[in-house]
Amino acid sequence: MTVPAGSIPVVEFRGIEKVYGDGDYAVRALDGVDLAIHPGEFTSIMGASGSGKSTAMNVIGCLDVPTAGSYRFRGVEVGVLTQDQRALLRRHFMGFVFQGFNLLARTTALENVELPLVYRRVPARERRRRALDALGQVGLSDRATHTSAEMSGGQKQRVAIARAIVTRPSLLLADEPTGNLDSKRSVEIMELLTSLNRERGITVVMVTHEPDMAEYGSRTILFRDGKIVSEGVAA
Amino acid sequence: MIWLTLSMALREIRRNAMRSFLTMLGIVIGVGAVITMVTIGNGASAQVRKEVSSLGEDLIMIRPGADRGPGGVREAAKSFESDDVHAIRSEVPGLIAVTGSASRSATIVYGNANWSSTVTGCDMDYLTVSGHTVAQGRTFLPTELVSATPVCIIGTTVQKELFGVDDPLGLRIRVGTVSCQVVGVLAEKGESSMGQDKDDTILMPLATFQRRLAGSTDISSIQLKVAKNQSVNVVQSQVEALLAERRRILPGKPNDFSVRNVQEIASAMSSVTTTLTGLLGGIAGVSLLVGGIGIMNIMLVSVTERTREIGTRLAIGALGSEVLLQFLVEAIMLSVLGGIIGIVTGLGASYLVTSMMAMPFVVSAEIVLGAFAFSMVVGIAFGYLPARQAARLNPIEALRHE
Structure with missing residues (x-):
């Protein structure tokens, strides 16, 4: 996939380092990572546990700050932002999908999907319309009033994806989205993510340890010992 | 946003109806006890005044022995x-x-x-x-x-x-x-x-x-x-x-003798009941404090239980201050709801008691408003610590929490 010249990357790492602890016990989770993710890409991040892939994901998602190096999100230097400013960045430009779904307990699918819009101060009627629309896009229009206890794992993850895309984010971050699902549901979720990426142009970054899942992406990055060791572009 | 925070807190309270009720119980009992004590005490004071005055305000009573005021020892004379x-x-x-x-x-x-x-x-x-x-x-x-x-x-x-x-x-x-x-x-x-x-x-x-x-x-x-x-x-x-x-x-x-009119006697007698009322009301107030501690306890448990939820909210883009407000409003709502139920039951109980003892039922607006305000203050005071704890959670660790 070729990147149009002059387009600003969504994510741009330059010499990113993340060190936990200090002195002899210091752990270099990220050790000088350079990375650029452009709009419309579907990037799979792979690596063994402890390779730094999760830390990279947290830094991309502005949940964590790098120890050194420069991270620009849509051209904005994240390193100088306060915690609240980073939260606002997430609120307005990012959507998150987690391995454990993280839906609110005893809350309907519709209310779960509405949650990010609540923090965006979207009026109730508009909120409801957009949440129903997002549920429609993940094929769960008929489950709007079901609580998470009344849904299967695959359905819960679809609700989580609806929650992540309801704000029309610039970047969708998926952390092992199929980790808790059987292979059939995994394929369905991956197909959903792929179609959202292709048809709606949503930029996706996904962390996974399953090569099968990584193949759905347009590009795969492999982490080892805090460094990117290989980068392959899907055929 | 205020309205939304309120409805979110209300939903949270309903989600755990039984626990919420038990949490509120401390405040219900505290406020109820204060209201009951003070209302019955006021009724007793009013009755003493009414009764002594019914003898006629134009009565004078003279007794041997110097008067030392209420509770004083009357000297032999x-x-x-x-x-x-x-x-x-x-x-x-x-x-x-x-x-x-x-x-x-x-x-x-x-x-x-x-x-x-x-x-x-x-x-x-x-x-x-x-x-x-x-x-x-x-x-x-x-x-x-x-x-x-x-x-x-x-x-x-x-x-x-x-x-x-x-x-x-x-x-x-x-x-x-x-x-x-x-x-x-x-x-x-x-x-x-x-x-x-x-x-x-x-x-x-x-x-x-x-x-x-x-x-x-x-x-x-x-x-x-x-x-x-x-x-x-x-x-x-x-x-x-x-x-x-x-x-x-x-x-x-x-x-070496005392000359007092009925008005003086009435106020001396009702000052005794007023003192007693204050004392009992104060004791009841302590139970309000205990109720507040109960709220803090449950809110701390709730923050721990909902750590993942808080992590999710923070990841979605909630500010620390918004999470703080959410938990604070929840605590205040619990204590205020408890306060309202306490006021209603307290007034009901004191109405029963006063009508059984044929005393006047005197509702003091100050004490009702005071109890309400106090229950709100209890919510803020004891809800703040758990709410701050929730707001300060690290989102990465909160998301990982099992």
Whole structure:
């Protein structure tokens, strides 16, 4: 996939380092990572546990700050932002999908999907319309009033994806989205993510340890010992 | 956003209805207890005032012994004599009734029945002053008052205890060592606010009491009723001056007797109930504090339980301050809901108690508003710590929390 010249990357790492602890016990989770993710890409991040892939994901998602190096999100230097400013960045430009779904307990699918819009101060009627629309896009229009206890794992993850895309984010971050699902549901979720990426142009970054899942992406990055060791572009 | 935060908190409370109710219970009991105590106390105060005032605001009571105020010890002092009563009657203008009386407790016997009651030696002005009326029979005759005839008028309690349903008029009973004839029965007056049975009494002519029962000419109490157009305070100071002179109190020395009007007595008595009310209300207030600690405890548990949820909210883009507000509003809502339920149950309970004890039901708006405000403050004070803890969670760790 070729990147149009002059387009600003969504994510741009330059010499990113993340060190936990200090002195002899210091752990270099990220050790000088350079990375650029452009709009419309579907990037799979792979690596063994402890390779730094999760830390990279947290830094991309502005949940964590790098120890050194420069991270620009849509051209904005994240390193100088306060915690609240980073939260606002997430609120307005990012959507998150987690391995454990993280839906609110005893809350309907519709209310779960509405949650990010609540923090965006979207009026109730508009909120409801957009949440129903997002549920429609993940094929769960008929489950709007079901609580998470009344849904299967695959359905819960679809609700989580609806929650992540309801704000029309610039970047969708998926952390092992199929980790808790059987292979059939995994394929369905991956197909959903792929179609959202292709048809709606949503930029996706996904962390996974399953090569099968990584193949759905347009590009795969492999982490080892805090460094990117290989980068392959899907055929 | 405020509205949304409120509805979010309400949903959270409903999601855990049983636990929320138990959490609120501490506040419900605390507020309920404060409201009940204070309302009943106010009712008692009001009743004391009403009752003492019903004797008439124009009453003056004189007793031997210096007055030390409520709770003070009354020093032993010389009793009054009949001459003191005569002197007041002839020298102080503007009095409708002047009565000197003496009383003591005695055992009253009729047939096999006996009963212990208070015997008061008095004249007929005593009825005017004390508000008693004779329901059956007659009052004392002037000759009986002078010649110390053994006759008596009994209250309805004494009547019931000795005679049951029989007619006591004309029968002879033994009062202490004196055999005397029942000539009248007083009309029923019921209980005083202090729980004293006003019908448990026997009246006999003062002379009879002094000569046959007490064996002395002492008078332990003088009561005056002031005429409508007279100032109670003026009469009071005149009586004070007269008695001081008669009892040879040197100028500048404290009196060895007390002259008080009904207003003063009423306020002294209600100040006792007010103090008690404050004390009980304070004790009840402590339970409000305990209720607040209960809220803090549950909110801390809730923050721990919902760590992943908080992590999710933070990842979605909630600010720390928004998470803080959410938990704070939840705590405040719990305590305020508890406060409202407490106010309602407290008012209900005190209404029941006051109506059972035939007391006036006095709702004090200040105490209701105060209890409400206090429960809100409890919510803020005890909800803040857990809320801050939630707001300070690290989103990465919160998301990883199992």
